[in-house]
Amino acid sequence: MRHATPGLHPPSPCRAWDAAGARPGGPSSVYDAGSPTVDPAIFGSKAAVLGICYGLQLTAHLLGGRVEKVDRGEYGRALLEVRADSPLLDGWAGNARQVWMSHRDTVLALPDGFRGLAITDTCPYAAIADEARRIYGVQFHPEVVHTHDGSRLLRNFLFDIAGCQPDWDPSQVVEQLEDEIRHVVGTRKVFFFISGGVDSTVAYTLSLRALGARRVRGIYVDTGLMRKGETQFVRDLFSTLGGGDSIHVAEAESHFLAKLDGVVDPETKRHRIGQEFLEEQNRILETEHFLDEEWILGQGTIYPDTIESGGTAKADLIKTHHNRVEGIQRLMAENRIVEPLHNLYKDEVRQVGAQLGIPPAFLHRHPFPGPGLAIRCLCAAEPGQVERMDGGWLLPLHSVGVQGDSRSYKPVLLMDLPTGWPHAGWEAAYTRATELINANDRFNRVVLEPVPGGISATDCAVRPATITRQRLHLLREADALVRQVCADSGFEDEVWQFPVVLAPFGVTEAPDSVVLRPIQSVDGMTAQSVGMPVALLQDLCARLRALPGIACVLYDLTHKPPGTIEWE
DSSP states (O other): OOOOBTTBOOOHHHHHHHHHTOOOOOSOOTTSTTOOOOOGGGGGSSSOEEEETHHHHHHHHHTTOEEEEEEEEEEEEEEEEEOSOOSTTTTOOSSOEEEEEEEEEEEEEOOTTOEEEEEOSSOTTSEEEEGGGTEEEESSOTTSTTSTTHHHHHHIIIIIISOOOOOOOGGGOHHHHHHHHHHHHTTOEEEEEEOSSHHHHHHHHHHHHHHOGGGEEEEEEEOSOSOTTHHHHHHHHHHHTTOGGGEEEEEOHHHHHHHHTTOOOHHHHHHHHHHHHHHHHHHHHHHTTGGGSOEEEEOOOOHHHHHHBTOSTTOOBSOOOGGGSHHHHHHHHTTOEEOTTTTOOHHHHHHHHHHTTOOHHHHTSOOOOTTGGGGGBOOBSSOEEOEEETTEEEEEEEEEEEETTEEEEEEEEEEOOOTTTTTTOHHHHHHHHHHHHHHOTTOSEEEEOOSOOSSOGGGOEEOOBOOOHHHHHHHHHHHHHHHHHHHHHTGGGGOSBOOEEEESEEBTTBOEEEEEOOEEOSSSSSBEEOOOOHHHHHHHHHHHHTSTTEEEEEEEOOOBTTBOSSOO
């Protein structure tokens, strides 16, 4: 749920969820000591109630139902079958509908007065209702784009059942955002580290409009962790936006690589990168005499960054965003940070950017993480061998996942090729991957070697590796090759983001492998892995394997949940 801040109010659906006491998701079980709860008296009030995911389980538990941890969880895609008519599911009847799940606990017995509305293969009560008291619950997440027509379910509840009135339009909040900037900044000036990404660019442009160019400065720090050609792209972009004169490029590759020397742990990477950003900021401020004025730091942090950093009262830490490291937290405590977009999702940021006149070609550019290629260049402290198990091979590569809305850090399963691959198609591969990951908690991600050839993944091993200039160069070339192939073929327009990961998994003469991770999303909170056309994939794999040092090419079949978009 979003929280109100000066000059910017959350949308009415969130206020309705607050009043109803529902909370979508969360890492807790209803039986855990200290787990989130509500006053049961709310169920006897006149307010309509919708429990989402954990909210459904909590509703059932407080009203006398039974909730238990079951053998199989549901993470990512599931098919829902509507079994009963209800105003909540108006317009949902018919064939099985795709919904998005993230749970291991399941309601196994309903409280008195409730009836089941829908099921999935593993969830007997995927939607429930007590119409007499206007209390409803769904185990899936209707608020995410990958639940088909989920927005209709929310409209049914909010407008038809609860009687709410809409009062939120992200395309009309530019004036409110500018007012908030002026409120937070006061008479001070704002200093931005800009990345050339959508979030920091929109935040910077908003500040320019709100405060004027003389009160806003931007520094682009070339960390040495950026994509090929990124620095020149940023120069050109801000020249077109009218802020070119206030943008300075700082070369800092040696500083960042020194901080990352020998680092293997993903969280340590993020912390060190965030800390180095602060140290670089201090060097720049002192050099440019910015400390002689009253400056505060501006950032393009958006709402999912705060959630995944454990930045709300009951959110679990999935990964520490570089805008939430210790030094940034200190600046926040000192009221020396302005974050105009902190209540918005990525799709809403793009709508705001369109209102500002930022070119559509830029606004719909694929997101790129603040820590750059560092979190796509996997490292390993110890060697490791593959292990045969049911359904494939367990790879001793670890990646971050989100299961039941809590963080996991587990190995990866290399799935056996589906029978008849590739003629069986991507649907067979995704169905099998989902079955495997729901049935086994030893791994949180499933990959495929879609185009065998040359060195087989089953002959590879994890090899000790850290971040080096050579490995970053190899990843940069692989990423540039993938981007070029996708742009030329039009596949770039079919996906929301396409991370390319370098993994220390290979043989002596070719110690690394490439993982392809094309996904479709709207706001980054959930994501669906996307299959490439086979002919295009075959050509891409052949070109990637031709790069010096690349052993094989793997394809990530994992949705979010259970796997995060990025591997680290």
